[in-house]
Amino acid sequence: MTTSLGLSIITLVTLFIxxxxxxxxxxxxxDVFLPxxxxxxxxxxxxxxxxxxHDFGNITDENPGAVLCPSSPTEVSRLIRFANGGFSYxxxxxxxxxxxxxxxxxxxxxxRGQASAPGGVVVNMTCLAMAAKPAAVVISADGTYxxxxxxxxxxxxxxxxxxxxxxxxxxxxxxxxxxGGTLSNAGIGGQTFRHxxxxxxxxxxxxxxxxxxxxxxxxxxxxxxxxxxLGGLGQFGIITRARIALGHAPTRxxxxxxxxxxxxxxxxxxxxxxxxxxxxxxxxxEGQLMMSNGIVDTSFFPLSDQTRxxxxxxxxxxxxxxxxxxxxxxxxxxxxxxxxxxxxxxLGFAPGLMFVQDVPYFDFLNRVRxxxxxxxxxxxxxxxxxxxxxxxxxxxxxxxxxGVINGLLLNQTSTAGVTLFYxxxxxxxxxxxxxxxxxxxxxxxxxxxxxxxxxxxxxELENLNDKxxxxxxxxxxxxxxxxxxxxxxxxxxKHFGPKWGDFVRRKIMFDPKRxxxxxxxxFN
Ligand code: FAD
Numbered sequence: 357m358t359t360s361l362g363l364s365i366i367t368l369v370t371l372f373i374x375x376x377x378x379x380x381x382x383x384x385x386x387d388v389f390l391p392x393x394x395x396x397x398x399x400x401x402x403x404x405x406x407x408x409x410h411d412f413g414n415i416t417d418e419n420p421g422a423v424l425c426p427s428s429p430t431e432v433s434r435l436i437r438f439a440n441g442g443f444s445y446x447x448x449x450x451x452x453x454x455x456x457x458x459x460x461x462x463x464x465x466x467x468r469g470q471a472s473a474p475g476g477v478v479v480n481m482t483c484l485a486m487a488a489k490p491a492a493v494v495i496s497a498d499g500t501y502x503x504x505x506x507x508x509x510x511x512x513x514x515x516x517x518x519x520x521x522x523x524x525x526x527x528x529x530x531x532x533x534x535x536g537g538t539l540s541n542a543g544i545g546g547q548t549f550r551h552x553x554x555x556x557x558x559x560x561x562x563x564x565x566x567x568x569x570x571x572x573x574x575x576x577x578x579x580x581x582x583x584x585x586l587g588g589l590g591q592f593g594i595i596t597r598a599r600i601a602l603g604h605a606p607t608r609x610x611x612x613x614x615x616x617x618x619x620x621x622x623x624x625x626x627x628x629x630x631x632x633x634x635x636x637x638x639x640x641x642e643g644q645l646m647m648s649n650g651i652v653d654t655s656f657f658p659l660s661d662q663t664r665x666x667x668x669x670x671x672x673x674x675x676x677x678x679x680x681x682x683x684x685x686x687x688x689x690x691x692x693x694x695x696x697x698x699x700x701x702x703l704g705f706a707p708g709l710m711f712v713q714d715v716p717y718f719d720f721l722n723r724v725r726x727x728x729x730x731x732x733x734x735x736x737x738x739x740x741x742x743x744x745x746x747x748x749x750x751x752x753x754x755x756x757x758x759g760v761i762n763g764l765l766l767n768q769t770s771t772a773g774v775t776l777f778y779x780x781x782x783x784x785x786x787x788x789x790x791x792x793x794x795x796x797x798x799x800x801x802x803x804x805x806x807x808x809x810x811x812x813x814x815x816e817l818e819n820l821n822d823k824x825x826x827x828x829x830x831x832x833x834x835x836x837x838x839x840x841x842x843x844x845x846x847x848x849x850k851h852f853g854p855k856w857g858d859f860v861r862r863k864i865m866f867d868p869k870r871x872x873x874x875x876x877x878x879f880n
Contacts, residue, residue, distance in 0.1 A: 390422070394434055398422040398477065408478040413467035414740045415814055418474040418875065421456060425483035429564060429596040432479055436594075437568030439477070439871050457874040460594045462507060462534025467743055468841035470589070471537070472875035481507030481536055484596060495520045501559055501602055506536030506595040513600065514721060523605035523717070526551040529642075530724040536595040540873075541839055542587050542791040544780070544801060546640035546681065549630040552784030555586040555791060557601040563593035566867020570596075584862035587791030590873030591859070592866040606683035609639075609720040610696055613656050614678040614703060614710045615668065619757055621704035622676035626779050627750070627798060629680065638695065640681035640720075643778040645761065648673045650771035657711050668709075673766055676777070678705070681720060736807060740814035743773075743805045744821040745838040750779060750798035752833040759827050764820065765804070772812060776803035790859060792836045792851060801838075841877065848878050 390396060399405075404423045410416075426432050439456055457476035464471050472478065485492045485507035492505040493516035502524070504513055510524075511531035517523045526547040528538055539561075543554025551557060560574040563585055571593070573582035584592040616622035622643065629641050646652050646669045654662040669675045680699065684692040700710055731737040748756045765771055779800050785793055793799060804824070808814035828835045842848050849856050863870065863879060870879040 390435075390438065394438055396424060396426075396431055396435060398424050408461060408464075408480070409472060410464070411467065411469060411471060412465040412741060413469070413743070414738060415467070415742065416469035416472065416875075418469050418472035420459075420473045420478040421475050422477050424477050424479045426479060427483065427487040429484065429562065429570060432484070432594055432596070433564050433568045433570050435477060435479070435568075436564060436566065436871065440567060440869055457871050458594075459873050459875055460506075460536060460590055462537030463509060463532060465530075465533050465537065466875070467741060467839055469875045470839075470841065470873065474874065476871075476874065479594060481534055481594075483507070485534075491516075493517070495522065495602070499602060502600045504535050504598050504600055506539070506598055507534050509534055510538070511722065511725075514718065517602055518605055518718060521605050522602040524554075524557065524600050525603045526554055526557050527721055528554070530728070531722055532725070532728075535598050535600070539586055539595060539598060540588060540590045544838070546642040546679070546778070548784065548801075549641055549780040550634060550637075550639065550784070552786075553791070554600075555789055556784055556786055558586060558598055559601060560599040561585060561595050562597035563595050565593040566591075566863075566869065566872045574599075580862060581866060583786075583788045584790055584859075584866065586786075586789040588859075588862075589790070589876045589878065591790075591876065591878060592862050593872070606688070606717050607685040609681050609683050609715055609717055610692055610712055611681045611715055611720055612679070612696075612699065612710055612712045614680070614699070614705045615665065616676040616678065616705050616709075617668070617672045617674075618704070619676060619754075622678060623753060623757075623779075625678060625703045625705070629678075630779055630781055630798070635691065636695065636698065638680040638699075639683045640679075641778060642679045642776060644677045644679060645765075645775040645777055646675045646677060647766060647771055647775070649766065649768055650773070650775075656713070661711065674761070678703070679778075683717065736809060740808040741805070742808065742814045742817040742821060743803065743839070744824060745804075745840075746802050746824075746828075747793050747836045747838060748800040748802055748828075749794040749796040749834055750800060751796060752831075753779075753800050755831055756800070756802070756828070756833055756835075759831060760824050764823055764827065768820065770812070771806065772809070772817075773806040774803070776801060776805065790855070791838075792853070792855065794834060794836055843877050845878075 400422050405419050408423045409419045424435055436458055439458055457473045459471055459473035460479045460481050461471040462481050485505040488505035492508045493513050494503045495517060499520055499522040502517060509532050513524060527545045528543050529545050538554050561582060563571050563573060563581055565571060571578055571581055585595060626643055629638055648670050652666050652669045654665045657665050682692055682695045728737060779798050782793060782797050782799060806817045808817055852859050874880055
């Protein structure tokens with residue numbers, strides 16, 4: 357029996373009173389049976405199904421059978437218990453076998469369907485954040501942490517924290533990602549070298565496991581679950597609340613882009629800056645490549661210098677952009693001058709190629725939003741994104757640079773998108789967590805963030821990614837992929853290496869029926 361109350365744009369299928377099983381049918385013809393006694397509100401209308409089947413990557417298309425818009429964590433727990441075949445109503449157990457898979461979906465900014473649940477139920481985590489009581493973000497009385505509903509976007513965590521003069525300490529470049537989504541990967545950016553990834557800055561989590569149990573975990577309480585879930589690609593449970601560490605919020609930022617034509621000097625300065633202490637050093641460090649076969653975005657630089665910067669790129673074919681930021685407010689004004697002086701005197705860039713903007717802290721952290729708006733206005737946001745994100749051991753970065761940047765990227769007729777290139781410190785990562793990183797003190801974050809469209813289709817870009825991986829393989833450069841999507845089990849085993857055993861053990865402990873986040877393709 358199909359129950360569907362057609363309500364305007366969004367069809368709400370509200371299941372009440374009767375105990376008759378309800379069948380929701382996806383467009384792909386796969387069915388999800390939910391008994392009415394579950395009392396869950398799921399959406400099965402084409403709009404909701406279609407929205408949950410796509411992601412930012414714009415490459416995959418996987419229809420769920422239904423989308424759950426939960427108003428409380430207990431609803432998610434009920435759904436998962438039922439999917440396990442263990443839901444009981446009136447003392448009667450329902451179906452003995454799992455009936456469908458379940459995936460949490462934050463903002464759906466995955467690249468390859470990682471938040472999808474083909475034929476199963478996608479849990480819209482935004483609904484849970486909107487229903488959170490007393491609020492999606494609650495700052496502690498002493499301002500040292502925030503309890504955050506996991507479906508909340510980081511930009512909203514920032515806004516709520518700033519009202520109290522505090523802020524999370526480590527960020528992704530883009531803030532319109534959900535807390536649960538980035539904690540399921542790592543959450544990295546220009547502050548990672550100093551504070552670690554976002555997963556290193558979590559005190560406690562509320563998680564609904566793959567068995568439907570609601571558990572609180574931390575380093576001391578249920579540590580297996582805590583370690584597993586952080587960077588755990590959604591495999592062990594659905595995070596509903598995260599307790600995030602906070603620090604003092606500065607008011608302003610000196611944001612610099614410093615140009616190099618010499619890779620060795622660029623690399624040396626990047627590595628020196630990430631080794632400096634907080635007082636004397638910078639608060640944020642990244643790097644980008646400007647290549648003559650790509651679109652050279654000079655908008656950061658003063659109008660009077662833009663032509664000069666563009667010709668530099670043309671003349672050298674590649675310019676390395678060191679991007680650093682130092683936070684300040686009225687109490688730290690003297691320090692900012694010292695640090696800016698240190699940067700301009702001690703770094704090895706060519707004279708006259710350091711450019712500084714002075715911006716509010718919020719605008720600095722939210723800088724990628726401006727890029728998003730630009731791309732959206734040009735129709736270039738909702739295009740396929742065959743992005744490649746990798747971590748490269750510091751000891752092999754020169755070989756990577758020579759083989760991949762010089763050998764492959766610069767030899768393309770054109771490149772479309774941004775290439776990130778910066779080092780970070782491994783001692784800020786907790787190796788017990790699920791995320792994998794190279795086994796060296798310093799490793800580089802490389803993001804080859806190409807967009808398809810125009811003359812290039814995404815398969816061509818994907819072929820280039822394959823060549824990059826192959827080059828590393830052939831040269832013995834032991835990279836780790838980030839935000840990866842493998843379809844072969846052996847690739848996952850290789851990725852997790854010595855942690856594979858723990859990963860499987862935790863899967864058996866917390867999601868024995870392998871219901872969660874099937875879009876990651878690890879245990880399907
Ligand atoms: P989704 O795509 O919705 O989900 C991702 C995975 O996590 C899925 O497997 C899903 O099932 C699972 N999941 C989601 N919520 C939960 C939850 N509450 N509990 C358990 N599992 C859950 N990453 C960085 O580290 N640094 C960056 O600077 C950065 N910049 C980005 C910029 C852009 C423009 C984009 C599109 C992505 C960027 N990312 C970055 C990648 C981003 O962190 C990941 O794609 C992240 O998963 C996105 O969060 P989301 O809420 O969209 O997750």
